[in-house]
Amino acid sequence: MSPATRNIVFFSFLVFSLFSIVSSDELQILLNIKSSLLTSNPGVLDSWKLNSNHCGFTGVTCDSTNSVTEIDLSRQGLSGTFPFHSLCDLKSLRKLSLGFNSLSGTIPTDMNNCTNLTYLDIGNNLFSGSFPDFSSLSQLQYLYLNNSAFSGVFPWKSLRNATKLVVLSLGDNPFNTTPFPEEVVTLRSLSWLYLSNCSITGNIPPAIGDLTELRNLEISDSGLTGEIPPEIVKLTKLRQLEVYNNSLTGKLPPGFGSLTNLTLLDASTNYLEGDLSxxxxxxxxxxxxxxxxxxxxxxxxxxxEFKDLVNLSLYTNNLTGSLPPKLGSLSDFDFIDASENHLTGPIPPDMCKRGTMKALLLLQNNLTGSIPKSYGNCSTLESFRVNHNSLEGAVPAGLWGLPKVEIIDLANNNFEGSITADIKNAKTLGALYLGFNKFSDELPEEIGEAEALTKIELNDNRFSWRIPSSIGKLKGLSSLKMQSNGFSGDIPDSIGSCSMLSELDMAQNELSGEIPHTLGSLPTLNALNLSDNKLSGKIPESLSSLKLSLLDLSNNGLSGRVPLSLSSYSGSFDGNPGLCSTTIKSFNRCTSSSGSHRDTRVFVLCIVFGLLILIASLVIFLYFKKTEKKEKQTLRRESWSIKSFRRMSFTEDDIVGSIKEENLIGRGGSGDVYRVVLGDGKELAVKYIRRSSTDTFTQKNFSSTMPILKENEGRSKEFEREVQTLSSIRHLNVVKLYCSITSDDSSLLVYEYLPKGSLWDILHSCEKSNLGWETRYDIALGAAKGLEYLHHGYERPVIHRDVKSSNILLDESFKPRIADFGLAKILQDKNGGLDSTHVVAGTYGYMAPEYGYSSKVNEKCDVYSFGVVLIELVTGRKPIEAEFGESKDILNWVSNNLNSKESVMEIVDKNIGEMYREDAVKMLRVAILCTARQPGRRPTMRSVVQMIEDAEPCRLMGIVISKEVM
Known part of the structure; x- marks a missing residue:
């Protein structure tokens, strides 16, 4: 072998040895990384083994020398603390992508040694603390830190060395507030800049125009003020511009129309003015x-003429004139909301021409003409809302029966004609608002086949003839308003089958016959108005079982005795000269006209009824005994698996063995609720969910409110949602879920038991007088902290969507817990983080106004609802009361009483002591801010907590009440 050959062999051996050493070191680094991680994605790290080639590891890329150049483990369900301290020992590492996981811990300053990094993505994780100085990472081109819970002061000066950055994504982190950083506008290579919701304030600097490579600019949900700088027109490559939810003023700058590459423009919720030319x-x-x-x-x-425009939202402005007649005709148009303007003219006829439109919202304008016939064929339409306009003519027949429509709102127009039988095809229709029109003729029997209906408002029209008995098929109907029409005939008994009905108004019609006794079987009925009709006969005794906030039977032809338990409803029976009462002074006193014979007959009837009740009770008792025995056998046969979320002192046998009749405290199709007392005296609330449940859930004395569940291949979406949400939340003011116990056919959810019931129970019952202001204050603060955690402390914001006093539960010390996550929605980081739902969830009286017509949901909807709860605490009133007037709620009532200090003091609950009334007014100020009409004017729950803490009794808070914020 020649000397030259020996040298080549020796050099090759040396290089191979060095490669082997490097490979061995890098293998060990990767294995150390694996040992620090957990994953919910089985198998993702299985290839990371000791005796394997590390360049074949999942997510690992090497160069020709077997040195690691890239690690991509994004979206792999990873958790734990990533060992960043050893990462920089991978000397050739250029790309690290860990986005969309659940990694936690802090980022060490050692990261500054990874000087070859060009791509760093650790966004959408659960890190803590501040992000360290990264001045030495001068090769960085892509930096994603968004939505990772970083806080403190961001090292903006580090950007001075990161001149090669193409993507800078820092949004959705609670950094310390700072004016728009001047270092950002020096990054001339930026193509993507995402600074939304990371505490940027002040003016957008004119130098933003120097970032001429920008394709995407997002600075939303911040504290920006001033005008949009004219220099922004230099950004001719912009495709996406989002500056929504700020306090920007002025007009769109001249030349803005030169940004012809824009595909997405969102400048909503600001103070911008001028025209749209x-x-x-x-x-x-x-x-x-x-x-x-x-x-x-x-x-x-x-x-x-825009061929790509699919979404157009212009609501709550001062726009005039007509909508463009060809709007939506050239594109796959999806959505329009131009509500609350001053628009005139007709509805454009072709917005659903391509058969893709889902929502048409043109409420509160001055539109004229009729509904174009084309919308009767728009099979994709989910929401059609045009209330408060001057529209007229007949509604296209097909519109009533659109297969996907969920809301039809035609109220306050001049429509005429009838509801056609096509409504039988509207299987998803949940709300039908037709009030204040000229609709006439008979209500079709087919309306009972629109089985999803929950709200029907037909008031102030010209409907006539009989009310169809098919109304009773609407098992989910909660509100039925038919007042001020010409309905005649009997009130159908079948309405007593609408077991979810809470409001029934049939006043000012021509109804005759007797009041159906079946109305007394409606467990949730809260308001009943049958006044100004031609009803006759007696007032059914069954109405005595109802807990009504409004009862009006006046101006009819009723006769006989006013039931004793109803005599407290003052004025509810006026205009019925045939009525008598032993307690109402304005009525004739009831006397016996048939002497002892009648008394004997009554006595016999009482005995007969008593025997019947006794026999029925015995039958029911035997039935439940048989059911319990059968249920116990079923429970014993089932194979149960338990999934615990907290430390438990019980087993599944303790729980399963307690599912018996004597422990039942709530029964219904979605689940029966049991109170379980363990051997150590600890109390639990257990919800037993059967797979085949179909009837309606009725709550008895259960102190926790749960969602109504629907069957969905054995495990309902609501069940999965509540378990997913509650099991991962740890907070003093959020109800605890201990475990779930499941089998093939059933599921058990085990919660903490809250003995004081709900805030609604305490506020609106005889116990209210015992609820002092200090306790009310503590409840408000605790509940606010619970919601603050859901919005700001969880891995992603959780929107409750049904915040109300009945979903705030109280323990034995009146400490509050937020409950009922059946409607909760975890915001997905998708297209800006704003969720839209076409199903209007929540409770009337608590729902934010924008949710009612635009179905746009974010945390500000919860803030609004919580503001209503605060008003309840201050006033002691329910959100909806008859005293407030037709279509009015507690906010209108409060707003009308803000004219003077005396009138404000007058609305404070009389049960609050004189020394605390000023403190209660402080809380009212917070409530008014929370219930501002525009979502952008409402504070975050983090700010609400701070304001409530500042409103602690005997402390001052400088917020001025203004009717303008209502």
């Missing part, structure tokens, strides 16, 4: 969101 040249727009501003003038007719 600058937008008429933005022909590539796909989505335009300018709602809740002060824009005026006409909508450019050119919008009708």
């Amino acid at each position: 600058e937008l008429r040249t933005l022909i590539n727009l796909v989505s335009l969101q300018l709602f809740e501003n002060r824009f005026s003038g006409e909508i450019p007719v050119e919008f009708g």
Whole structure:
């Protein structure tokens, strides 16, 4: 072997040895990383083994020398603390992608040694603390830190060395508040800048125009003020511009129309003004969101020529003129909301021409003409809302029966004609609002086949003839308003089958016959108005079992005795000269006209009824005994598996063995609820969910409110949602879920038991007088902290969507817990983080106004509902009471009493002591801010907690009450 050959062999051996050493070191680093991680994605790290080639590991890429250059473990369900301290020993590492996991811990300053990194993505995780200085990472081109719970001061000065950055994504982190950082506008290579919701304040600097490579600019949910700088028109490559939910003022700058590459523009919820003429040249727009501003003038007719425009939201502005007649005709149009403007003219006929439209919302304008026939064929339409306009004519027959429609709102117009039999095809229709029109003729029998209906408002029309008995098929109906029409004939007995009905108004019609006794079987009925009809006969004794906030039977032809338990409803029986009472002074006193014979007959009837009740009770007792025996056998046969979420002192046998009749405290189709007392005296609430449940859940004395569950291949979405949400939440003011116990056919949810019941029970019962202001204050603060945690302390914001006093439970010390997550929605980080749902959830009286018509849901909806709860605490009133008037709620009532200090003091609950009334007014101020009409004006729950703490009794808070914020 020649010397040259020996040298080559020796060199090759040396290089191979070095490669082996490097490979061995890098293998060990990767194995150390694996040992620090957990994953909910089985098998993802199985290839990471000691005796394997590390370049074949899942997510690992090497160069030709077997040195690791990339690690991509994004979206792999990882948790634990990532060992960043050893990461920089991978000398050739250029890319690290860990986004969309659940990694935690802090980021060490050692990261500054990874000087070769060009790509760093650790966004959408659960880190803590601040992000360290990264001045030495001068090669960085992509930096994703968004939505990872970083806090403190961001090292903005580090950006001075990161001149190669193409993507800078820092949004959705609670950094310390800072003016718009000047270092950002020096990054001339930026293509993507995401600074939304990371505490940026002040003006957008004119130097933003120097970032001419920008394709995406997002600075939403911040504290931006001032005008949009004219220099922004230099960003001719912009495709997406989002500056919503700030306090920007002024007009769109001249030349804004030159940004012709824009596809998405969202400047909603600001104070922008002027006209929209600058937008008429933005022909590539796909989505335009300018709602809740002060824009005026006409909508450019050119919008009708845009071939890609699918979403248009312009509601709550001062726009005038007509909608472009060709709007939506050239694109796969999806959504329009131009409500609360001053628009005139007709509805454009072709917005559903391509058969893709889902929502048409044009409420509160001055539109004229009729509904184009084309919308009767729009099979994709889910929401059609045009109330408070001047529309007229007959409704296209097909509109009543659209297969996917969930809301039809035609109220306060001049529509005429009838509801056609097509409504039988509307299987998803949940709300039908037709009040204040000229609809006439008979209500079709087929309305009972629209089985999803929960709200029907037909008031102030010209309907006539009989009310169809098929109404009784609507098992989920909660509100039925038929007042001020010409309905005649009997009230159908079948209405007593609408077991969810809470409001029934049939006043001012021509109804005759007797009041059905079946109305007394409606367990949730809260308001009953049958006044101004031609009803006769006696008042059914069954009405005595109802807990009504409103009862009005006046101006009929009723006769006989007013039931003793109803005599407290003052004025409810006026105009019925045939009635008598032993307690109401304005009525004739009841006397016996048939002497002892009648008394004997009554006595015999009482005995007969007593025997019947005794026999029925015996039958029911035997039935439940048989059911319990059968249920016990079923429970014993089932194979149960337990999944615990907290430390438990019980087993599944303790729980399963307690599912018996004597422990039942609530029964219904979604689940029976049992109170379980363990051997150590600890109390639990257990919900037993059967797979085949179909009837309606009725609550008895259960102190926790649970969602109504529907069957969905054995495990309902609501069940999965509540378990998913509650099992992962740990907070003093959120109800505890200890475990779930499941079998093939059933599921048990085991909760803490709250003995004081709900805040609603305490506030609106005889116990209210014992609820002092200090206790009310503590309840408000605790509940606010619970909601603050859901919005700000969880891995992603959780929107409750049904915040109300009955979902705030109290322990033995009146400490509050937020409960009932059946409607909760975890916000997905998708297209800006705003969720839209076409199903209007929540409870009337607590729902934010924008949710009622736009179905746009974010944390501010919960803030609004919580503000209503605060008003309940201060006033002691229910959100809806007859005293407030037709279609009015507690907010209207409060707003009308803010004219003077005396009137404000007058609305404070009389049970609050004089020394605390000023403190109660402080809380009222917080409530008014929470219930601002525009979502952008409402504080976050984090701010609400701070304001409530500042409103602690005997402390001052400088917030001025203004009717304008209502």
